[in-house]
Amino acid sequence: MEGFEVTHRDDSGIAVLQLKGFLDAHTAPTLESALQNCIDEQKFKIIVNFEDLTYISSAGLGVFMGFIEEVREKSGDIKLSNMSAKIFRVFDLLGFPALYDILDKEEEAKSSFNKQ
């Protein structure tokens, strides 16, 4: 089984989490703690870049649901970007696009944050 990695970047006040590998029930806690760190640091504008993610399971999807409410209450958001077609299909099937900003490119996510 492949591993999973989260790289944290800070781009002018926006936290960017770059995901890599295999996101399932076993690796979800890594992403959870990365998101929790952002919140602890009072960073509520979060972009999650899916470019290098190869797989996501339902437990992986659940991670975003666990945080979105709190982030939005603090007038922030979690935006998702750079999904492969396969990953997007998983999000789409579940109806995520109705609830989350899912963008093609990280830049678009940034500019949509900046517009607000």
Place this chain on the structure above:
Amino acid sequence: MQKNWKKILLSTPILLYLGLLCVDAIFYFIGIMPELIRIGREVLLVALLLLFIPYRQYLPVLRVKQVIPTLRRLFIIAIAIAIFFQVTSSALSESLYAGAEKYKIAIFLKSFILSAFSSLILVLLFLVAFGIISNLLFYKSKKTTQRNFRLLGIALLCAIAAAIWGGPDNFRETNFFANNFFGITSGILVLIMVMNAFRLTWIDFLSRKEKWSVFLLSPVVAVIGLVVYTQTPLSYLTSYSVAWAAFISLTALFISIYAIVCTVLLLLRLPTAAVFDERVRAIKSMQKLSQLISHYMPEHKLINLITEMTTQFTGSDYAWLELQTSDQKFVVRAAKNVSESEIVDSISGGESELRNWILHNKQSVLINDAMEDTRTAGLEACKKKICSLLAVPLLSKEKVLGILYAARKEINSYNEFDQDILESFAAKAAISFENSHLLKSSLEKERLEQELQIAHEAQLKLLPKQMPTIEGLDVSGVSVAAREVGGDFYGVYKKEESLRVVIGDVSGKGTAAAFYMAELKGVVEALGSIYSSPRDILIKTNSLLCESLEKNLFVTLQIANFDMQNRQLVLSRAGHNPIIWLPKAGNPKLLKPSGIGIGLDNGAIFDAMLEELKISFSPGDYFIFYTDGVIEARDARDEEFEEAKLLDILQKDKFSDAKSLKNHILDNLRQHIKGTAVHDDYTLVVVGIQNSQYSIKVGEQEIAQKPELVG
């Protein structure tokens, strides 16, 4: 045959003895015995002596192997010899061959026969004594033991031969190393005796008490040996037979030497006997603990046992054991001869300096004056009672499981040996704790497995046991959990002229998912009896489940009504994998009305997104419901089964009924995941439309009803 030989061999000594007695009688009455006959008679007596040796195996006294009973028997025989020797010597003091001629027969009967019998008894007693000593010599014998003992036997025979050669007078007057055969041979024999006498291995295995009693009794044996040795040459024995007298006196000498060496060695060992005992006790405690380790023992019993044994084998006044709890704190779990509060107040309190030292250094501590040592500065309450202290960590892979303490009232009362022995005891104790934990957790595991098995069976009951039959429809379904229990769910319900198929998947797997699955079933079935529209049921289900679902969990659910009256499928989908519609003619299609998963949104968005789709079906059509476990099933190379492959299978083959179609998919799926574990729960339900009285009306139009916003 062999038995007969044995009988003959064993009866020979008796016959020989009686024969010799007759010869003696003849020569007694003749009055003179030629030198050659005398030597011949003595040689035969020696042979008689040797012939008695095989009897040893019939004597229980010689079969005792334990040291103390052996010594006790030797002592009793020595006393018996002493009494018998004194009594017979004083009774038969007159010379045998010098009697008044006229009373010859009377004297023969009184003296000669009596001395012959007494000699025999005494020789037999000495043979037994010699046998017992040889047993002691061979206790934990080495290679040289056998050799030295043989040497002793040969030297003894040589000395007896020399005594026979020299005759009675020579025997009576000769000292060691005197200038004749007997003097020289007996001198050499004494040296060999001394060499053998140092085989006293058994001394070390005596307890202190036993050492004392042996020390007090062995001089008695030594004195008896010496008396017999010095008096034999002058007694009736020499008159009867020089060979036997030599055997008796030399054996008595050997017994005496052995007893003297034994006394001296014991004298040297008595001062250390107490320490030796203590060490033996410590080793025995260790053995006992090792034995106990091999049995399962509940932790609280083990704790008490360890503390109890610590006081015993270290001879300590107090002992106690503190163990680390799951939150890294140390708690006194057992205390012997000291109250828990007393120790907590002092040594084993919350922040103990002594404990911190042990945790840091992972070494044991020996404190011989608790008042002086800075690490026991907090020793207020115990000041008067605890003066010496040993504290040893229970280590397991560099982790301190706990600390074992032993204490005494006197200062300077422990030494490095005590520390060493307590350390090894603690090492064993640590292992037994580990074992106890392992066993406990494996028992716990077994119990959990049983419970999961029960849960598994309970969950199976939540799935349809039998498919409802409805004219014109053919249904087949299967659900497989990755673990004992899972989050997949399906249900097939008959409602008048329609059939409702529900399929759902709780995110995640295992026990948590299984609980929500059970809840989901209850909710869907309850709502299904009230509402008939799949969309209505889903909306109500979402609003009910959103309350109880955890934030990061969601449920995908799909409900389809097969309306046989209107030959129409009414379908609504909450984030679930789309149904595959396999028309009789044409390619498979994915039916994917819009809709988001349950638990993602608790109201407006969910309702707004949820569509209801209506499809007209015809005989020969199949509808395939499945969960993500089917298309995401991974093979050994982590490749997924994939939707495209599923569609491909369906397109290529023709099927006779729902069951064969389901089995066909399952066969392909199993082929795909062959050799790997099932990663996720998977569920598959196939509904086939059969030929019936309903007229065939091909309807491919899809009517998507845009939902109204609720609320």
